[in-house]
Amino acid sequence: VVDKGKNAWVESPTRQIGGSRFRLYLADVGDEGDGAAAGDWQARQCDLDAGLRFSWPRAKARSILGVSMGVSHLRVRNVRSRTWLAPIVSAALALLTPAAANTAIAAPDVSLPPVTSSSASPPRDAERLPVFGLGVDAGLPDGVIGSLVLRPVDFVRLSLGAGTNTASPGFRAGVSLLPLGRGPSLTLEGGHYMAGDASGLVQTLFSGLGRFSEYVGKVDYSFFNAHGGIDFGLEDFVFFLHGGVTYLRATLSDLDVPLDTSSRTGAPATTLTFREDPVVRMWTPSVKLGVIFYLQ
């Protein structure tokens, strides 16, 4: 155990594998973030530092590859060569997180200043991220949706919203999983838009139908998103970029197909009457950008 100012620090000896040197560490950086540790890391000469960093209470996210795992942080730095080692070591540390965390908290260290001890075990509620929020996002086929957001646990986000696709109102519900609390996310959503004029943004959805899309008067559609994405920020403000695939089922109505009189061989003109509304089903790439403001 090494006292780095306010930080309790456990690290393994530097090991060499092949041509690379690496070291594992475990740190409690208190509530001051990882400033001291970062400065120290910069002086290290390892090719790979991999570690587990704790902060009680949660420190503001300041890490360079700042993915967070609950209240612990997993970090890979100074990767100068053999970068393939990084994910391997990181994965091993991730598996060891619970045991390592217990060890770190329980480890007595008389050299630690009192402030570290007092900040090492705050009430659990103080660590909770804000639960309720308001979000807005825009994309296709989602349109512009305003949502109520609920974060029951740090790695789950529920949303229920309503919005417009520029032609008609619609609604959408979804669930997002953020295994690391922020950063990579997986989102599943379903929504529906009422029948509205098939113009502008909506018409682009059916541009693959060629000139036929011009004859469509109204469109209503349901959609289901499976999105991967990146979520920036953590507490009060989250910005996200999501993309993936969408299954869309649309009903086209009020079709007005002009009389076809283009035959050059004297064939009589034909009329087209849709006795049932055409249905379009498609898998399409989709993307959306959005922000969430957490209220409490």
Add this chain to the structure above:
Amino acid sequence: MRSPGTKFSAWPPSSLPLIGLLMIGGCLTSACVLSAEAELADVEVASKGIAIPAAPAEADSDDTSVTVQFRQKPNRAGLAKDSFQDVRVLGLSLVANSGITDLGFLRTLHVTATTKEATAAGKKPVEIVRYTRAAAGKPGVDAGATVASVAPVGPTLAIAADPPADITELWRGAEMEFTLEVAGRLPPVAWTADVGLRIGATLSY
């Protein structure tokens, strides 16, 4: 306790181009479709004013038959012909347009379709419907006929095709050629009818 000169950011600078690429890629691909299919469950393609000649003078009151051929350019409503994966005739309607008001004189109706391309390839015309009027106003079916039911006779004769005739190949052609063979106590005057083809189609693009 932050070391002087140490900077922290949520994401390493090296990831910014990746994020940018994600955004651009997402925007570009939003205009693409991985797969799409459309279902036109029931569409009527009608040819208006098909002229049918009067019964031959020598026919007197006996049953006679006349054969009429007409062409119809498939009205694909702006859809690419190659996008049609399956086109089947669900039924046919014959509507008295002028000269007569009742189609009750029809005893049989036989409709086939082909295209120049199919004829050149030696393919037989596709039988669309075969109708035989039953006694006592009930629909009738000839042996080997494809017709399952008919509506009551009046100015409109609606005939369902069972099983639906597959005209996918014909539909992709430039022009379909129909042969309409009507038999019965035909009227002594020429008349016209609207021939409506009810089709169901699936498309992919």
